[in-house]
Amino acid sequence: MRRVLVAAMAGFMSLLVMNATLGGVIREYQTLERRGLQTRGWxxxxxxxxxxxxxxxxxxxxxxxxxxxRAGFGNPRFHRLSIGDSVLLTYLPEDPGVSQLGDIHQLAGEEAGQFQGARIVAALAIFVIAFRSQGRRSRSVADAGGTPA
Incomplete structure (x- = not known):
């Protein structure tokens, strides 16, 4: 039971770290989608x-x-870009230091999908670890002739 609890806590902590790091990126994209201006850079x-x-x-x-x-998202792929080429980007007019290369709507859609997919994979991993740990405990208790707690 202790292993299950440790695995569940580790998985939960992983989800918290993932939400804190990737969640901030997603929030930035959402802000750029709402209030950002598109322009051309180089x-x-x-x-x-x-x-x-x-x-x-x-x-x-x-x-x-x-x-x-990253290249793409309304701009040419990496290998097709050269120094000096014009590129599409989005920035916050009140804080131009906040910007993202490419069409922010395409970029945000892909990142949100990847973020959701990573959360699902992490949740499934927690379930599998907990299930396998519990199965091992039940087998070892049964092999010893006892009853599972």
């Missing part, structure tokens, strides 16, 4: 070793802002 760099990150810059409110994002 590619300033590419990093194939960091999940094919695309570095970009754009002008807003009299300043130049920079960000790092």
């Amino acid at each position: 590619v300033t760099g590419k990093d194939p070793d960091q999940h094919e990150s695309v570095h970009y810059a754009f002008r807003a409110g009299g300043g130049v802002y920079e960000g790092v994002g």
